[in-house]
Amino acid sequence: MICDKIIKKRRKFRMLLNEHTIQEKGVEKGSVGFLLTPTKTEKELYFYITECGHYYCSRDYEINRNYYPQPLVMCILRGCMIAEYRKCRHRLTAGSVIVIDCSEPHRYYAAADGLEFLFLHFDGSNSHQLVKHILNTTGARPEGGSCAVIRQMLETRIEICRGYAAEPVVESSHWVYTLIKNLHRDNESYSYQSRSYVETVSRYINLHIGEKITVHELASLCGWSDSYFSHKLKEDTGYTPIEYVIEKKMTYARSLLFHTDLSVEEIADHIGYSLRGFINTFSERNNCAPGQLRKEIRLINQVNKKI
């Protein structure tokens, strides 16, 4: 009964939201906006949507601010929007998508009458850091293929909000994460190629885990000069070649410590380190000497077996 009342009032509710959005200058009739309230668990652990909407705007529409709490994704359906952001002026027409870290100054407005677009603010987990990272690598404008996917995703999402359909927390969090994934540069053009030479190098190191491995060896494996290889690896993995080899050797050593009964000396030998060198390098990275870690593992196992 009360539910019936609500269904009847849906119109009014939409109007209410309209009223609120219409108070933004230039937002026209027919526009909808939704404000969502996350649960405490969503705030603590998940990605979640805070606002989304479908706006029809006249030339008077303009947002100009230094700060808004949540990142924003917009997709233009019709007309033209100008977005000024991070020292770039983007001219966004039908099909264009832009992502904005609203904690930085941003301005966007209708270039003329007849602007129609979808927008969505999200938050939670490490979404702010992810958006910053996307902006620093891919930039504010996802590529062609992704734009179509994002448009579809936003359209569906707004339909879900219009229908007041319920959805489990985990589903909507996963949905936001998928959206974020699509804001990254297209796989083909980005890290796919990069990763495949990293895999080659990584395999080579695994094969020669006990040997001394030189930068030149790894560079020639990729058919590149030493300096280009060093530069590229640093860019793609964050490690210099030497650091990368050490990282892999130490990961392997840690696994041996956990999974085998090999002594610390044997493990050092296995990965081509002197005992002293191994202990120093390992301790530095794990805040714990390998012998100490091994002792703890043994002690724990004994105690557990007694129980």
Added chain:
Amino acid sequence: MICDKIIKKRRKFRMLLNEHTIQEKGVEKGSVGFLLTPTKTEKELYFYITECGHYYCSRDYEINRNYYPQPLVMCILRGCMIAEYRKCRHRLTAGSVIVIDCSEPHRYYAAADGLEFLFLHFDGSNSHQLVKHILNTTGARPEGGSCAVIRQMLETRIEICRGYAAEPVVESSHWVYTLIKNLHRDNESYSYQSRSYVETVSRYINLHIGEKITVHELASLCGWSDSYFSHKLKEDTGYTPIEYVIEKKMTYARSLLFHTDLSVEEIADHIGYSLRGFINTFSERNNCAPGQLRKEIRLINQVNKKI
């Protein structure tokens, strides 16, 4: 040329990994294990796989430890595994899946010869907190439907590792997040129903945002007693009914502050608060009085317009 050598050595490489895994007592021939090294960006921002494998085990296989750095997911393919964890003894047969927060004591072993299973360790972003949350809500054993999906995911992943196929960081992070999603209880049985009454309540509050809303009003909307409703809402959203109404009103007020020119008095009135009450409640939650926030927004807008 060097690549050819690598392909030839694949066998040796697998053997190498085998040797390392075979050093675990009870792990038999044909088993494979993969150790993966995350990039710096993965460590900082994404979910990533650290280890995975496909093990064939005799009755001698046993892992007994207080601590291992990464959460673990296992899926049994054949035979029987016993897992003792969080004061439960799980008997895992073909098709069973278990998730373990390895920072807590855990023991698992082959119940007899002929155990075959897939495993995967992952890390990054807030994966540890998510796993703890899953264990506290869903528990260590995902439900039937999810188990089949997880099994398929692990099988595919191990094939990818076998083929040394490269994959962009974002893709594998999204893959891990999908795996985590599937570890949560099935949608039907879990929060789907819960969420739909929350949506009803949420809609009602939106419709009556300027009015005083009682617990009884909201409870009867769901056809429940006041106390059951309060208990259920707290469980599902983390908020008591009163807190939930306040949360929604303050979210709405913040949006009005950002999006409209309404004065603080008008906004207070709009959400049914006295001016003083609104200022106090808003300030408490946003570490900033509404008037202050409004002033800052105005100032920023003026500065921006001058530029």
